[in-house]
Amino acid sequence: xxxxxxxxxxxIARTLRADPTLSQASLAESLREHGIETTQATxxxxxxxxxxxxxxxxxVLPEEAPTAAPExxxxxxxxxxxxxxxxxxxADSIAVVHTAPGHAHLVAVEFDRWxxxxxxxxxxxxxxxxxxxxxxxAAQKVVARLTRxxxx
Numbered sequence: 001x002x003x004x005x006x007x008x009x010x011x012i013a014r015t016l017r018a019d020p021t022l023s024q025a026s027l028a029e030s031l032r033e034h035g036i037e038t039t040q041a042t043x044x045x046x047x048x049x050x051x052x053x054x055x056x057x058x059x060v061l062p063e064e065a066p067t068a069a070p071e072x073x074x075x076x077x078x079x080x081x082x083x084x085x086x087x088x089x090x091a092d093s094i095a096v097v098h099t100a101p102g103h104a105h106l107v108a109v110e111f112d113r114w115x116x117x118x119x120x121x122x123x124x125x126x127x128x129x130x131x132x133x134x135x136x137x138a139a140q141k142v143v144a145r146l147t148r149x150x151x152x
Contacts (some may be wrong), residue, residue, distance in 0.1 A: 008042075010033055034126065077110040085098070086098045088146040090143050118142060120132050136151060
């Protein structure tokens, strides 16, 4: 990693520790105040490389993200799924989950922490999550369970 990249990411981390930031534009402004001109695309790549999560209160560093005690995690995970999943469908052996824009990462974190039975991997975009499953039947079972969760 180049020195400039490391410095920019350190400033982003310092900014996020001081105050969760709601937009990449405000991060760009904070960097500008420190003499660093950058593009939104560069900030986006930095956030991804740093593992930064975007929640309802803005961007947070992974170590600063709220976590539940182990005995509370399943209820917390269910709550996140209920609040943020809009739909779930199958595409062969993949369960496709749709969220509101910007919420897929929040839900994907819960899938990574508490993977549904039959799920072997998870990829999240902005508003879509692909859950790779062991079979078409497993995908159908995951979607059926998610549908029950979001309808309850």
